[in-house]
Amino acid sequence: MTGLRDKKKQATHTAIAESAANIVLREGFDALTVAAVADAAGVSPRTFHNYFSSLEEPLVDFIAGTFAVIAEDIRALPTGLDMLDVLERLLGDALSDDGVELYSLSTLLAIGQAMEMQHRGPSALGADEETARAAAAPIITAFQERFPSMDEFDILVALQAGAGGIGHALHIYDELGPDRTPEQGRALIARAVRVVRGIGKLRA
Numbered sequence: 001m002t003g004l005r006d007k008k009k010q011a012t013h014t015a016i017a018e019s020a021a022n023i024v025l026r027e028g029f030d031a032l033t034v035a036a037v038a039d040a041a042g043v044s045p046r047t048f049h050n051y052f053s054s055l056e057e058p059l060v061d062f063i064a065g066t067f068a069v070i071a072e073d074i075r076a077l078p079t080g081l082d083m084l085d086v087l088e089r090l091l092g093d094a095l096s097d098d099g100v101e102l103y104s105l106s107t108l109l110a111i112g113q114a115m116e117m118q119h120r121g122p123s124a125l126g127a128d129e130e131t132a133r134a135a136a137a138p139i140i141t142a143f144q145e146r147f148p149s150m151d152e153f154d155i156l157v158a159l160q161a162g163a164g165g166i167g168h169a170l171h172i173y174d175e176l177g178p179d180r181t182p183e184q185g186r187a188l189i190a191r192a193v194r195v196v197r198g199i200g201k202l203r204a
Contacts, residue, residue, distance in 0.1 A: 013051050015041040017062040018102065024059065024114055025107065032059075063111070064135035069103040071138035074146060083147065087162045088193045091170065095182040100170075109167035110174075166192040 019040035023032050034055055038048045052058050070090065077089055087105070094104035101107070143155045150158070169188035173180060 012041070012043060012047070013061075014065075016043065016048060016051055017058040017065065020055075020058040021062040021102065021107065021111065025110055028114055059111075060131070060135065063108065066103045066108055067135055068138045070105055070108075071142035073104075074139065074142040077146075081146075083143075083158050084162055084193050084197055086143075086146070087159075087166055088189055091163075091166060092186040092189050095173075095185040097182060105163065106170055109163060109170060113167065113171060162196055165196045168192060 016037060020032060020037045023036055023040060032055060034045050034048050037055070037058065038045045041048070052061075073090060073093075074086060077086060081089065090105045091109075094101040094106040100110070140152055140155055143159075144150065144152075147155070166189055169192035170185070173185040173188050176184060
């Protein structure tokens with residue numbers, strides 16, 4: 001009975017976190033309210049507060065969970081890929097006819113873009129630097145396993161340059177509207193990768 005109760009609690013916890021993420025992705029941060037998250041998760045506002053002490057907490061929880069999923073995705077990729085290849089795979093594989101896979105790098109970039117559009121920094125999530133670093137630790141470790149010559153600084157710079165630039169392709173893909181196809185998205189991502197890869201070769 002205890003195991004069943006724990007599973008139910010975890011399911012509710014996950015539903016609230018995913019609902020918070022979906023609201024930000026579809027409607028922006030201004031639409032993120034306790035009432036909206038609770039309604040989307042199928043629980044009462046009181047139940048929400050039984051699980052989370054603030055409105056930002058479920059979103060931080062979702063982001064941490066997504067980092068953990070991405071870390072396993074990185075480990076599952078074939079060897080021989082460089083950093084941009086890995087990012088292209090992570091972003092392209094998340095696209096489907098139904099949209100973008102929820103637990104993916106694409107989703108994290110979209111949340112980041114939503115924050116930028118409303119001039120919100122990471123502190124808007126109520127997470128201090130230590131919490132943010134702990135959330136990102138799984139993906140840093142996964143990249144270090146694949147690229148042992150890179151330290152945390154190198155990886156974060158590469159992610160900022162690569163994922164940030166390629167993320168623009170996802171923004172353009174989203175603007176194509178409901179008739180867009182995953183193939184169009186992957187073509188945009190591949191084009192963005194070529195641009196980022198060629199930056200060092202540009203001459204005036």
